[in-house]
Amino acid sequence: MDKLQANNLKVQIFGAEYSIKGETDVEYMQKIAGYIDQKMHEVQKNTTTKSALKVAVLAALNIADELFREQARSQQLTNEFEKRISELTTLVDSFENDA
Numbered sequence: 001m002d003k004l005q006a007n008n009l010k011v012q013i014f015g016a017e018y019s020i021k022g023e024t025d026v027e028y029m030q031k032i033a034g035y036i037d038q039k040m041h042e043v044q045k046n047t048t049t050k051s052a053l054k055v056a057v058l059a060a061l062n063i064a065d066e067l068f069r070e071q072a073r074s075q076q077l078t079n080e081f082e083k084r085i086s087e088l089t090t091l092v093d094s095f096e097n098d099a
Contacts, residue, residue: 005023006021006022006023007021007022007023007024007025007026007029008020008021009021009022009026009029009030009033011029011030011033011034011037012033012037013033013036013037013040014036014037014040014041014044014052014055014056015052016052018033020033036059036063039059039062039063040055040056040059042059042062043055043058043059043062
């Protein structure tokens with residue numbers, strides 16, 4: 001089976017079974033489902049809410065926070081690399097002009 005063809009998979013998330021379909025490998029889809037399940041259980045452990053919907057929303061907020069923080073970190077690294085590249089380009093240009 002080609003790993004990138006459409007795959008159907010049943011996963012357990014927070015005690016419920018879901019059928020998911022994706023054009024990525026099964027292990028990756030299982031990893032994502034496991035991560036969501038883990039996050040929901042963490043939220044449930046740290047809150048008094050019993051509503052699965054509220055737990056899911058709180059877990060989604062936590063995951064979105066992680067995403068936004070990683071995006072900001074990635075942008076900061078990109079900016080630092082661009083600054084260093086610019087500095088190196090200026091340095092190389094000054095050596096070429098002196099030669």
